[in-house]
Amino acid sequence: MLGAPNPVELPDGGSWQEFGALLRxxxxxxxxxxxxxxxAVGYDHTAVSRLEHGARRATPRLARRIDExxxxxxxxxxxxDRAESAEGDRPALPPHLLRPPLPTGPAPAPGTGPVPAEDCPASLPDHDVQCPLHGATGCQPPPPATALALHAAFCADPAxxxxxxxxxxxxxxxxALLGSQLHGTERAVGERGPGTAIEATLRAVVARLADAPVRHRRVLARLAAEYAHAAGSLRLHGGRPATAMACFDRALGWAALAGDPTTQAAALSDMAVLGLLDDDPAAAGDYAREIRxxxxxxxxxxxxAELGEARATALAGDTRTTVRHIGRARQHLDRPDRTLPDTEARVPWLAPAALRLRVESGSSAALRDLxxxxxxxxxARHALAAATAALDLLGDGQLPVARAMLTVRIADCHLCTDDPHPALAALAPLLTTDGTPLPALVRHELRGLRGRLVAGAGRWxxxxAEVAVRLGAVV
Structure with a gap:
């Protein structure tokens, strides 16, 4: 158990948990x-509760007064005094890791939960979220109603x-929040969607880090990293690259503190994508190399890393180097390491099929750019083959954003082979939208495609020409 210990079974001396248990x-x-x-001592009862849980340090004067x-x-x-002495051996956290990446924002509407109870998973990992205690090995969370109540209590009460x-x-x-976003079921979250609840929870997690005992730090840092990465992903898909980068950067620091290389790699991969969106291949390549x-x-x-470098060199127009990076990325998939630690071997997005989907998708983008x-x-034909292979790896109903992005890329590859008819047919479903804005990455793909449509409209x-005009309103 991570919470305050029973007073009869005190932990080793020299901790704020011991002091809190004795105080209780x-x-x-x-x-x-x-x-x-x-x-009696001029404190709110919540401050006393935090002292008893070991989540707050007492001053020497306060300790003497309570003792009396x-x-x-x-x-x-x-x-x-023992806790103060032990505290001197605890390294201070860097100041930037004690601040959330985004300023205080609106809380979810009163009386609403972050997600409906039926959306809460019966086991972890789920939607690539791992338990900070059990990792990819997996575990069973509390029943949905209990999980939502515990989440609400954690966010509402610092103690x-x-x-x-x-x-x-x-x-x-x-x-559950990520699942509601992916499947378009963000009910009971408010107009701002699941990002509001994710960012509010992130702020609550970070608020605990400053006074957290050493044994809680890694757990809180792992939670902060996962929530910050999720917040950044939603900001990225919402077309807010600057705030997305802030979230990814902070997720990187918390993941390093937690000893979580998979979240570090995921954040760096997304930072490399932001470099591409910013038309900065040098930065994109640097972030990709950091994954190693x-x-x-x-x-x-x-x-x-090879895939990220391929995309960066493709933007720079270096065909030979790009093709070499793609070949190496595929070689690493064909020769996986069978001695991976269990904490990584069972991570869903590192499974062979999921990794191959990433590599084929990234390869198609790099080859299309070239x-x-x-x-x-x-x-263009090689890019088309890779994009089609990636789309085939997606199950029905899975990752609708990725499916839309790959569909646009397939259409773009057809244009690059000077074959507009299959391109226009592939684009037709995207042009019959209900007015909901397309994700930022899909709009980015469409902008490049629209430019090629405009340039080729004279001969196509x-x-x-009509589709190019309609795309202008979409992007």
Whole structure:
């Protein structure tokens, strides 16, 4: 259990958990409530609760005053001194890791939960969210109603205990929020969608880090990294690259603190994508190379790094180097490391099919960029084959954003082979939207495609020109 220990079974001496457990013991022995003790020393009852849970440090003067009031005979003072001494051995966290990446924002509407109970997963990992305690090995979170109640208590009360069930609940709610976004079921979240609840929870997690005992730091950092990466992904798809980068950068720091190379790699991959969107291939390549340093010696990190470098060199128009990077990425998929630690071997997005989907999708983008830059139809045909392979790897109803992006890319590859008819047919479903804005990555793909449509409309006819006009309103 991660929460405050039972007073009868105190942890090793020299911790704020020991002090808190003794404080609770002597308060109860004296027959005082938290509110009564708080009033006697000029504190709110929630501050007393945080002291008892080991989530807040007491000053020497406060410890002596409580010791006298409760008749502890110096036991609380001595426990305080041991905790102070042990605290000196705890390295301070960098200031930027004690601040959320985004300023305070609106909370979810009163009376609504972050997600409907039926959306909460029965087990973890789910939607690539892992339990900070059990990782990819998996675990069973509390029942949905309990998980939502624990999540609400954690966000509302800074003194709420951080026990095993609460950690499981926070991870399960994040998975449910991401699931509601992916499947378009963001009910009971408010008009701003699941991002509001994700960012509010992230702020609550980060608020705990400053005073967290050492044994809680890694757990909280892992939660902060997962929530920050999710917040960044939603900002990225919403077309807010600057705030997305802030979230990914902070996720990187928390993942490093938690010893979580998979979240580090995921954040770096997304940062490389932001470099591409910003038309900065040098930065994109730098972020891709950092993936190797975050997870050295893994076949999956090598594949992702090679893929990121391929996309960067393609933007720079370097055909030979791009093709070489793509070949190496595929080689790493074909020769996976069978000795991966269990914490990585069971990560859903590192599974062979999921990794191959990433590599084929990224390869299609790099080859398409080269085809557009060089007007080489052979490269466009290779890009088309990779995009089609990636689309085939997507199951029905899975990852609708990825499906839309690959559909646009397939159409674009047809244009790069000077074959507009299948391109226009592929685009037709995207042009019959209900007015909902397309995700930013899909709009980015469409902007490049529309430019090629405009340039080729003279020889492709009126239909191509009409589609180009309609795309102008979409992007």
């Amino acid at each position: 013991h002597w308060r109860r022995h004296a027959g005082w409530t938290q509110a009564q003790l708080g009033a 009031l409760l008749g502890a005979g110096g036991e609380l003072t001595r426990s305080h 709420a205990p951080l026990d095993t069930d609460t950690v499981h609940a926070l991870a399960a709610v994040l998975a 340093r975050a997870a050295p010696g893994r076949h999956w990190s090598e594949a992702l 085809a557009a830059a060089t007007a080489d139809p052979r490269l 006819g009126a239909e191509a």
